[in-house]
Structures are given as C-alpha cells and as structure tokens.
Amino acid sequence: MAVSSKVKGDIVASEALSSRNQLIGSNRSRDMDLWPLLNLVPNEIRMKISRVYTFGQFGTELLFTTLDDKTYGIGMNTSGCLGVGDNINSLEPRCVESFNGKKIVGMSSGCGPHVLVLTEDGDVFTWGHNSYMQLGNGGTAPGLIPSPLSRHFCKKAIQVACGSHHSMVLTVDGEVWAWGYNNCGQVGSGSTSNQGAPRKVTACIGNKKIINIGCGQTASIAVTDGGEVYSWGYNGNGQLGVGNNVNQTNPCRIAALQGVVIQQVICGYAHTLALTDDGVVFGWGANSYGQLGSGNKANTVTPLQVASNMGRVVTIAASHYSHCSAAQNQNGQVWMWGQLRQQPTAEPKLTSFTNLNAVFAHFSGPPISWRPMVVCSEAEPSVHQSVSAAFNDEATSDLKIVSEGKVIYVHKALLKIRCDYFRRMFQSHWGENNQDTVEINGYSYSVVYSFLQWLYTDHVELPPEDAIGLLDLATSYCENGLKFQCQRLIKEGINEENAALLYAAAIKYQAQDLLDFCFQFCLNHMTRVVQTDSFRILDKEMMLNFILQAAAKGAFKR
Numbered sequence: 001m002a003v004s005s006k007v008k009g010d011i012v013a014s015e016a017l018s019s020r021n022q023l024i025g026s027n028r029s030r031d032m033d034l035w036p037l038l039n040l041v042p043n044e045i046r047m048k049i050s051r052v053y054t055f056g057q058f059g060t061e062l063l064f065t066t067l068d069d070k071t072y073g074i075g076m077n078t079s080g081c082l083g084v085g086d087n088i089n090s091l092e093p094r095c096v097e098s099f100n101g102k103k104i105v106g107m108s109s110g111c112g113p114h115v116l117v118l119t120e121d122g123d124v125f126t127w128g129h130n131s132y133m134q135l136g137n138g139g140t141a142p143g144l145i146p147s148p149l150s151r152h153f154c155k156k157a158i159q160v161a162c163g164s165h166h167s168m169v170l171t172v173d174g175e176v177w178a179w180g181y182n183n184c185g186q187v188g189s190g191s192t193s194n195q196g197a198p199r200k201v202t203a204c205i206g207n208k209k210i211i212n213i214g215c216g217q218t219a220s221i222a223v224t225d226g227g228e229v230y231s232w233g234y235n236g237n238g239q240l241g242v243g244n245n246v247n248q249t250n251p252c253r254i255a256a257l258q259g260v261v262i263q264q265v266i267c268g269y270a271h272t273l274a275l276t277d278d279g280v281v282f283g284w285g286a287n288s289y290g291q292l293g294s295g296n297k298a299n300t301v302t303p304l305q306v307a308s309n310m311g312r313v314v315t316i317a318a319s320h321y322s323h324c325s326a327a328q329n330q331n332g333q334v335w336m337w338g339q340l341r342q343q344p345t346a347e348p349k350l351t352s353f354t355n356l357n358a359v360f361a362h363f364s365g366p367p368i369s370w371r372p373m374v375v376c377s378e379a380e381p382s383v384h385q386s387v388s389a390a391f392n393d394e395a396t397s398d399l400k401i402v403s404e405g406k407v408i409y410v411h412k413a414l415l416k417i418r419c420d421y422f423r424r425m426f427q428s429h430w431g432e433n434n435q436d437t438v439e440i441n442g443y444s445y446s447v448v449y450s451f452l453q454w455l456y457t458d459h460v461e462l463p464p465e466d467a468i469g470l471l472d473l474a475t476s477y478c479e480n481g482l483k484f485q486c487q488r489l490i491k492e493g494i495n496e497e498n499a500a501l502l503y504a505a506a507i508k509y510q511a512q513d514l515l516d517f518c519f520q521f522c523l524n525h526m527t528r529v530v531q532t533d534s535f536r537i538l539d540k541e542m543m544l545n546f547i548l549q550a551a552a553k554g555a556f557k558r
Helices: 026-032 036-040 356-362 383-390 412-418 420-425 428-432 445-457 464-476 480-493 499-508 512-524 540-552
Strands: 049-055 061-066 071-075 090-095 104-109 114-119 124-128 143-148 157-162 166-171 176-180 195-200 210-215 219-224 229-233 248-253 262-267 271-276 281-285 300-305 313-318 324-329 334-340 343-350 399-403 406-410 437-441
Touching (some): 026 049, 036 071, 036 090, 061 104, 114 143, 114 157, 114 166, 166 210, 166 219, 219 262, 219 271, 262 313, 271 324, 313 356, 324 356, 399 445, 406 412, 406 445, 412 445, 445 480, 464 480, 480 512, 499 512, 499 540
Parallel strands (some): 104 157, 210 262
Antiparallel strands (some): 049 061, 061 071, 071 090, 104 114, 124 143, 157 166, 262 271, 313 324, 324 334, 399 406
C-alpha cells in the first residue's frame, strides 16, 4: 500500500496483531441478537429498529417498530397475529400498513395469539385470535389487520395487558376495562360469562385510581395509587394472594400486603410478583418450579418476600407464557429464578445480563419478550446509530481520506479508537502539522470505502472479488475481525464463474487458507470451472501450476 509522501514518514505499521475493538453501541447489538428472527431483517431496516416484541406459545412471532414509525411482522402468523392481512407465515419482514405514521409505545399478546397495541396518542388496536371475543369487537371472527378499539371504547389508554384469552386496558384517568374469556371471572364482571366488548371493572375498585395492571393466564391484578393490590379470576394455585384457592369474579383486595406500598405487579403463568416502593419483592401462587424465589417449591396463597439478597429492586418481570421470574436492581444487576431452561431454580441467581428480556430470550420456555424491548428511541438514538450515521459526513468530519481521486469524510478520534494502524499514524507530531488529508493508493475506492465503513458500522457488504482486496488491506492494518469477515464473504460468494478469479487473487495476496479453499472448490467443480472466462484469462504459469496440483489430487484419472 502507498500513502502520500507528506505523511508517509510518520506512519508506523503495526506488526503485532491488534485485538478487535468492541463495537461502539455493542449493547444495542447484543439486545438485537436476543431474537434470531431479527437476523433475517435486511440491514437497512434493522438499523432503524426501535422496539421489538417476541410472542406466541412457541416464541415464533415477532413484531418490531422502526424510527420512521413503521411496524413490521415476521415469523409464524397464527390466527393472523402479525396483522398483515392474512395468516401466511413469513421469514421476511412484512409491513403492518395500519400503523404507518403511528408511534407505538406498548404491546401485549395472548396465547391464541391475539395482540393489543397502544399508540402514543392513547389509542388501542387489536387483532389475531378471537374465539373468546378477546379482540373486544363483539364478534368471534379472527382479526387479520389491526382494528381500533375506539369503536367500542372511547377512553385514552396508558397500558394494555393480555391473559391467555382475555384483555385489559388501563386508562389515563385510572380506570380498568376488560373483555374476552371469562370462565374464571378474570374479566371482573361479577359473572363467568364471556365479555364481547370492553367493560369497566367497577366492583371494589370503581372509585379508586389504578396505576398498574397485569394478567396471568386466567387471572387479573391491579395496583391503586395508594399502593393497594386487587386481584380476580382463577385462583387454583393461590395466584390471587387472598389466602385461599377460591376463584374471584370481582376484584378482591390482598389484605396480606396491607402496611406496604406496592408500585408494580406482574403475572407469570400461575404466579404473581409485586414490587414495593422501597425495592422489596413479594411473590405468591404456583411455585413448583421455584418461580416465587422463596428457596423452596411450595405454593403459597398469601404473599411472601422473595429472597432479599438482590439489593434494592427497581423492576420485576414475568410473563403468562412461562414459569420464569426476573428482577433488576438499582445497580443494573439482573437476577432470575423459576423454570430456567426446564430446570427448577428456587432461589434468585445473579446473571451477567444487563437487559431483563435476555432472561426470557435465553432461559424461558417459550423464548418471548416479557414486554416490548426498547432498542432505540427517536429522541435518544443509540451510540451505534449515531456513529454509523457520522460515516462520510462532511459536516462533522475532521479528516479526508482520498482514494482514486474520491474523498471519504472521516473522524480522527474514531479511527484512532477503532484501528491501531491509524492510532500510530496520528501521533502528536503528525497532528501538529494540522494534516487534514490522507491519500491511500494501491487499493480501489470501493475497498477503501468499505474498510472505513466497517470501522464505523462493523458491517461489510462487498462482492467476493472486491473482498479479496479488502482482505489484503485488513491484513496490512492487522485487523483480524475484518479479515474474518472478508474470508466469510469470499467463501460464501464463491461460485463456478468466479472460482478461478478468486483462486488467482488468493495467490496474489498470499492468503493460504483462502487459496486452499478456492482450490478445493475448483477441484470439486473442475469440468465447469475450466470452461469459464475467469479460468481462461489466468496467466499460463498459474494455469499450469493449477493443472499440476489438480493432477496430483487425482483430477485426471486414466
């Protein structure tokens, strides 16, 4: 490689292999990697994802929103739960046209599954499974596209929640509305008749302001602004916490919590957790998997304190899909307990996770979101997004890289952070000369551009023929991470038409591992490869050596 003479004397090439720098914004990348379906999303969409929600009885449905206020569905489409207008499964993201231009702030789902979505304006939309009238539209036909609940409900909502087949909404003025399956009284209407349209829950809580709601499989729970907790519905495992196993068709106050102020409640499949305003966790209900965190597996019909070794807890997490529980303390530590990968765990275990959703993605069955995961908000873009957007931005750049007469705008500080070669280049005496241009020769513009772009995004997209050149540049700069990606691109992109060309390039750049791979590919497809234009233009010596090596491998048997 040749660099302009003005700076050539100040460049010290690194002979030691540099360790790959951690990607700026790596927390965001790790969050995205929790959900395998996101790996099928094109990068131009993936980079704009703001919220992700995985749901369904097998964790095979996924909805996500983007910074430009679009919503997409991908995966299984049981009962039309992706909201795209049909029930066809898809491993490609499909736009939910009903939400174009709408900012979604909340999602919840049932087991059918049916889906409730809450917008920033307080509107609620429903779709999916509807055999038990859980969509709140008065009928039982499945909803293939989102339908506004406003036709039957004119309140502004601030929270949505779903049980197995029932739905709840919390309004801005503290009212609870419920509908759907009601075989155990989970709708709170005083009966066990299914409820086809939203109905305000009035018994016992009608004159109280509710601040938080939750749904188990067939149970419901609510917290008042005074920290009182009310529950109703199925109680066979004691998940209502009222001291018995009797179902309740109306809200019933949990008397055992008198004297503490509860600020958050959350329901698992058949257990319930509550968090006090001073960071203490209580649990009750089913405990056969240790999901109460009490150190044993005995069910309890009244609240008991979860192990106190977690410190002050600020968030608790559970899902009606599973028997898994989790909590995060004020120091950001994440704890988990319950059924973890089918293994009962009765005491909270400290993890290395920084995101509660990671517990459910890795250890819950099914692997779902306990609530929508915020990847990036419009008001606060992630570090990764900000850095990626800064690449080739003339307005913020303080250095120009010139290749084949074309300018690429970059930032000295980031190059120093991401690449040892540039760190050595930008020594203090070099900076004192106020050098603002570096010319890189010996490589094509596309190769130089891709290398610099990789420093900003950790992502490479090049045809395999160009990736050979990028591999050489990465080798010169001792960037092992990029070398690995280049080799992957080349190996994944090799075909009968370009195999001889890649073989020649591997020889030119002395990439022995790649050379062996390309040679073996040519050997496996000998008849077709030797008939291609790329083979015919090999120089005579290279062609002769190839034939001799192929003969030694038994390619030309008598």
